Amino acid sequence: xxxxxxxxxxxxxxxxxxxxxxxxxxxxxxxxxxxxxxxxxxxxxxxxxxxxxxxxxxxxxxxxxxxxxxxxxxxxxxxxxxxxxxxxxxxxxxxxxxxxxxxxxxxxxxxxxxxxxxxxxxxxxxxxxxxxxxxxxxxxxxxxxxxxxxxxxxxxxxxxxxxxxxxxxxxxxxxxxxxxxxxxxxxxxxxxxxxxxxxxxxxxxxxxxxxxxxxxxxxxxxxxxxxxxxxxxxxxxxxxxxxxxxxxxxxxxxxxxxxxxxxxxxxxxxxxxxxxxxxxxxxxxxxxxxxxxxxxxxxxxxxxxxxxxxxxxxxxxxxxxxxxxxxxxxxxxxxx
Numbered sequence: 001x002x003x004x005x006x007x008x009x010x011x012x013x014x015x016x017x018x019x020x021x022x023x024x025x026x027x028x029x030x031x032x033x034x035x036x037x038x039x040x041x042x043x044x045x046x047x048x049x050x051x052x053x054x055x056x057x058x059x060x061x062x063x064x065x066x067x068x069x070x071x072x073x074x075x076x077x078x079x080x081x082x083x084x085x086x087x088x089x090x091x092x093x094x095x096x097x098x099x100x101x102x103x104x105x106x107x108x109x110x111x112x113x114x115x116x117x118x119x120x121x122x123x124x125x126x127x128x129x130x131x132x133x134x135x136x137x138x139x140x141x142x143x144x145x146x147x148x149x150x151x152x153x154x155x156x157x158x159x160x161x162x163x164x165x166x167x168x169x170x171x172x173x174x175x176x177x178x179x180x181x182x183x184x185x186x187x188x189x190x191x192x193x194x195x196x197x198x199x200x201x202x203x204x205x206x207x208x209x210x211x212x213x214x215x216x217x218x219x220x221x222x223x224x225x226x227x228x229x230x231x232x233x234x235x236x237x238x239x240x241x242x243x244x245x246x247x248x249x250x251x252x253x254x255x256x257x258x259x260x261x262x263x264x265x266x267x268x269x270x271x272x273x274x275x276x277x278x279x280x281x282x283x284x285x286x287x288x289x290x291x292x293x294x295x296x297x298x299x300x301x302x303x304x305x306x307x308x309x310x311x312x313x314x315x316x317x318x319x320x321x322x323x324x325x326x327x328x329x330x331x332x333x334x335x336x
Contacts, residue, residue, distance in 0.1 A: 008336065009040035012328050016305060017044055019321055023313050025290060027056045027185050029213035029306040033221050034299060034333055041214070047308075048187035059183045061173055061210040062306045063196055065287030068176075068209035069142055070219075070243075073112060073261035075149055075160055077239045084152045088112070088247065088261075095148055099125055103144075106131045111141035112261040113248045118144075132249040135256040146205045157204030168234035169222065173212035176202050184210050185308045188289070195310045196289060207288075213306045220293040220302035223283075244283050244295075273319065275327030282330075286322055294326055299333040 013030055020028040026049050032040040046053040047060065054060070079085045085095075088109045093099050099106075102118060102125040110116035110131045117129040118140045128136060149157045158176045166174060173183075178199055180186045188196045199208035211219070222229055223244060226237040244260040252258070258267035266274045266282045273286050279298040286292045290307030305325055312318065 006039070009042070009329075009332055012325075012332055013040070013042040013044075015325065015328055016042075019325075020044060020307060023290065023307065023309050023316055024311070025307040025309045026053070026187065027060065027062065027306070027308040029056060029060070029062070029304070031213040031217040031304040031306075032301065032329070032333075033217050034301040034336060036300075038214075038217075039336070043213075047185045048190070054182060056185070058214055059173070059212060061177075061181075061184045061212050062216075062291050062308060063185065063188050063207070063287075063289050064209055064211050064216065064291040064306075065196055065207050065289045067211070067216070067285050067287040067291055067293060068204075068207060069262045070285045070293075071161060071165075071209070072142065072145055072149070072157060072204070073243050073263070074165065074235075074239065075157055076108065076112065076145060077242045077261060078164060078235060079149070079152060080242070081236055081239050085148075088242075092144055092148070095151060096144060099144070102127045108145075108148075109247055109249055111145055113252075113259045114138065114141065114257075115249055115252060116141045132251050135252070143205075149204075156202075158202055159204075161204070165235065169218075169229055169232065171215060171218070173215040174219070175210060176204050176206065176208050177210045178202050178208065183212075187308060188310065191310050211291075213304050216291065216293050216306070217302050217304040220295045220304065224295050224297060224300070224302055271319070273322050275323040275325070275330060277327045278330045282326075284322075284326065286318075290318075292322060292325070294329065296330060296333060299330070299336075301333045303329045303333075 026045045028044040030042045043056040045056050089107045093103050106116045117131050119128045153160050197207045226240045227235045247260050248258050255269050257271050258265045263283045264273050266280050274284050281297045284294040290309035292305045294303040
């Protein structure tokens with residue numbers, strides 16, 4: 001995607017650089033698309049703290065951590081569209097019959113919005129609260145959804161997405177990686193303790209999804225355009241619409257985060273990740289490593305920020321930072 005770069009976003013890039021120094025990240029990037037053009041593309045640092053490490057550039061791939069869960073969400077939505085799943089309010093035990101009594105009453109909606117109330121305890125599912133009557137960010141629901149993909153498609157998540165998404169839309173800089181490569185910012189796995197978890201599975205069940213800044217922006221842009229990219233509509237519009245519609249259950253408390261299928265929607269709560277000045281139609285996903293993808297339909301824009309953050313430094317407030325970043329980007333986009 002071509003476009004004109006200007007000094008319009010220099011202050012935003014400077015803000016990202018300042019936070020990069022504050023959190024000790026060796027690598028950073030900002031990539032912005034607006035009105036079908038790349039309007040900002042900025043890279044900073046190296047792939048690790050070594051002075052001889054590769055410089056960050058357009059080919060550099062970051063570990064996006066929990067951003068990976070939005071790819072799982074799209075897979076689930078696509079399975080609904082294909083009739084493999086009856087609907088979002090189906091109980092998970094319809095498909096995974098070995099979940100046990102604790103999963104009774106837990107629907108796919110609950111799993112996709114962190115309102116399921118399930119935790120792992122001694123290798124078994126246990127109930128933390130009644131499904132739909134609370135909110136807690138747990139990977140338990142993600143684990144079950146990953147299993148669901150495998151049971152219903154006969155493929156791993158990564159295989160299903162390769163077939164249905166990555167090949168048709170030509171995603172070449174996105175994938176679950178298990179070995180170092182010159183384009184990958186891999187220093188997470190050299191850190192002790194390991195910040196992002198294991199990376200020995202290519203199946204899509206671990207936090208080892210690596211993506212370039214430009215391709216994460218392409219991911220957000222694909223959602224913004226409801227699956228139509230360079231004249232290709234490989235996945236129906238309804239699949240993308242479902243993912244970013246409000247999906248939190250009716251009993252969901254107003255003070256808790258509001259979500260689509262994994263994506264965080266604009267909603268003014270203490271835990272909200274989106275800047276309070278962003279438009280009401282905005283949605284976003286944020287990963288542990290500092291990588292974020294923000295979509296702002298009102299401004300016809302996608303904003304990506306990338307870090308290789310290894311830890312939360314003392315005094316650093318990640319929620320305050322991501323909100324300020326979003327507010328800053330939104331202000332500059334509104335001016336355009």
